[in-house]
Amino acid sequence: MKMVSIASGTDLTALYRKLVGNYPKFFKMDTLSKLGFLLAEMLVADDSDRFTEREDRAVLIFSRRGCLANDLNYAKSMEDFPSPSLFVYTLPNTVAGEIAIRNKYQGETGAFLLEGYDRPQIDEIVHQVFQDRITRDAIVAWIDCPSETEWTAQAWIVSK
Amino acid sequence: MTKVFSIGTGLVTPLGSTVTSVLEAIREGRSKQYFSRNGFTGHSFFENIALEAAQKAISGIEITPKTGFILSTAKGNVEFIGREDISLALSARRIADALGVKTTPIVVSNACISGVAAMLQGMRMIRSGAFDKVIVVGAEVQSPFIETGFDCLKAISPEPCRPFDKDRQGLNLGEAAAAMVLCADEGPWEIVDGVIRNDANHISGPSRTGEGSFKCLRYVLESLAKEDRLSFVSVHGTATPYNDEMEAIALDRAGLSHVPVCALKGYFGHTMGAAGLVEVIVCMGAHDMGFIPASKGFGELGVSRPVNISAQERPASGNAIIKLLSGFGGVNGALLLRKGGSL
Numbered sequence: 172m173k174m175v176s177i178a179s180g181t182d183l184t185a186l187y188r189k190l191v192g193n194y195p196k197f198f199k200m201d202t203l204s205k206l207g208f209l210l211a212e213m214l215v216a217d218d219s220d221r222f223t224e225r226e227d228r229a230v231l232i233f234s235r236r237g238c239l240a241n242d243l244n245y246a247k248s249m250e251d252f253p254s255p256s257l258f259v260y261t262l263p264n265t266v267a268g269e270i271a272i273r274n275k276y277q278g279e280t281g282a283f284l285l286e287g288y289d290r291p292q293i294d295e296i297v298h299q300v301f302q303d304r305i306t307r308d309a310i311v312a313w314i315d316c317p318s319e320t321e322w323t324a325q326a327w328i329v330s331k
Numbered sequence: 332m333t334k335v336f337s338i339g340t341g342l343v344t345p346l347g348s349t350v351t352s353v354l355e356a357i358r359e360g361r362s363k364q365y366f367s368r369n370g371f372t373g374h375s376f377f378e379n380i381a382l383e384a385a386q387k388a389i390s391g392i393e394i395t396p397k398t399g400f401i402l403s404t405a406k407g408n409v410e411f412i413g414r415e416d417i418s419l420a421l422s423a424r425r426i427a428d429a430l431g432v433k434t435t436p437i438v439v440s441n442a443c444i445s446g447v448a449a450m451l452q453g454m455r456m457i458r459s460g461a462f463d464k465v466i467v468v469g470a471e472v473q474s475p476f477i478e479t480g481f482d483c484l485k486a487i488s489p490e491p492c493r494p495f496d497k498d499r500q501g502l503n504l505g506e507a508a509a510a511m512v513l514c515a516d517e518g519p520w521e522i523v524d525g526v527i528r529n530d531a532n533h534i535s536g537p538s539r540t541g542e543g544s545f546k547c548l549r550y551v552l553e554s555l556a557k558e559d560r561l562s563f564v565s566v567h568g569t570a571t572p573y574n575d576e577m578e579a580i581a582l583d584r585a586g587l588s589h590v591p592v593c594a595l596k597g598y599f600g601h602t603m604g605a606a607g608l609v610e611v612i613v614c615m616g617a618h619d620m621g622f623i624p625a626s627k628g629f630g631e632l633g634v635s636r637p638v639n640i641s642a643q644e645r646p647a648s649g650n651a652i653i654k655l656l657s658g659f660g661g662v663n664g665a666l667l668l669r670k671g672g673s674l
Contacts, residue, residue, distance in 0.1 A: 236418050237440060246412045249479050258480035259535040259659065262405060264441045268660030271529040277546065279527040280662055281448055284438035286420045292435060299455040
């Protein structure tokens with residue numbers, strides 16, 4: 172199983188320039204979405220049929236805090252002028268949507284929040300998601316951001 | 332495949348806190364989106380209503396060591412942001428502990444389809460064989476965090492929302508909690524099938540072709556048996572211009588433009604993480620009493636495809652319901668429900 176990770180504190184802009192470089196929407200994303208987006212790039216860069224629409228791959232995000240780091244940014248913007256571009260990232264499943272948009276994945280996407288990293292529980296949930304009749308594999312990520320500069324971020328692909 | 336049934340439900344809404352009283356309010360055409368917090372002295376109103384709904388749903392049902400727990404919410408305790416750790420998993424743990432659940436709780440936070448996603452996850456947990464019951468609770472309360480957010484996206488209607496109407500101006504936000512207990516034995520309603528699909532199009536706007544919702548409808552329709560008759564589709568119907576148009580296209584593409592639909596946001600507002608559970612429970616209850624709820628706020632059709640929607644209550648004549656939802660992040664979800672027993 173291919174497993175990728177991004178070390179806490181990594182310069183994400185530099186990593187984006189190295190891995191992608193031509194997807195300016197990246198700069199609008201919150202840290203959670205940037206991490207998920209880059210993890211997915213690392214996982215699927217060599218896919219032969221990349222960027223063709225597919226319904227058979229799920230994107231499943233697991234986290235403890237979800238998008239709370241960005242929620243704080245939005246809450247601060249409320250004191251002045253509420254920012255729509257921050258508000259749209261105040262949901263933990265948005266990162267799965269970003270990965271789906273980038274890669275044209277029209278399958279299942281979702282976010283599950285757990286009390287902490289629990290690999291057996293994640294594996295159990297992924298296995299349950301595989302009850303979908305079309306899903307054949309899943310990008311699974313554990314991303315947790317206590318702040319915008321520290322995180323744990325790892326992802327892997329599981330086949331049914 | 333293991334059949335999964337709803338064996339208990341609970342509602343806590345500003346319109347009423349029993350299925351009967353909420354259905355009565357709907358038949359009288361009343362609407363109310365926000366709770367009064369007068370007299371509430373606890374800490375988290377969100378956790379309080381979630382627990383109350385769950386307690387109603389499990390009334391008379393034994394919690395075993397193999398009973399699972401799922402919390403469905405978009406923003407949980409966000410009103411306390413910056414003041415305490417508002418991680419949703421902490422809320423789930425406190426509610427599950429108060430109920431006496433022994434398994435590890437999980438939170439499904441999938442924007443406005445969270446409720447459908449959570450019931451689907453509960454169905455899958457039962458089918459996996461690892462759980463004998465699953466308590467699914469959906470709850471949402473409102474606060475300036477959410478209100479200013481939808482306001483700055485220009486999604487809020489200045490008037491009571493008007494799903495599918497030509498003069499619709501957006502959504503009303505709402506608060507509610509609802510819970511359902513799933514198990515594999517027998518029950519008045521079967522959760523037959525469910526699905527989630529992404530539009531892969533935009534994080535805060537629906538697909539213009541209704542792609543994800545169409546795929547969801549197509550998927551659950553595969554599980555409609557020959558002898559089944561679809562009574563109605565409970566649409567998302569937020570009353571934003573784009574959502575309702577998208578749903579009309581998806582229904583038409585799925586060959587369902589003739590099937591009655593009902594939109595319930597005119598009664599409750601958009602209760603986000605609670606919406607899927609609230610609307611499913613209301614639809615099951617209405618169907619049991621033989622009617623399709625009127626779509627409050629609807630007047631004249633304002634979408635580009637035909638939709639069989641009505642401002643009047645209609646008789647329900649079938650045995651199955653489809654629940655449809657869509658949300659930010661490009662997500663769409665659908666559930667197929669079948670009335671238990673013979674047709």
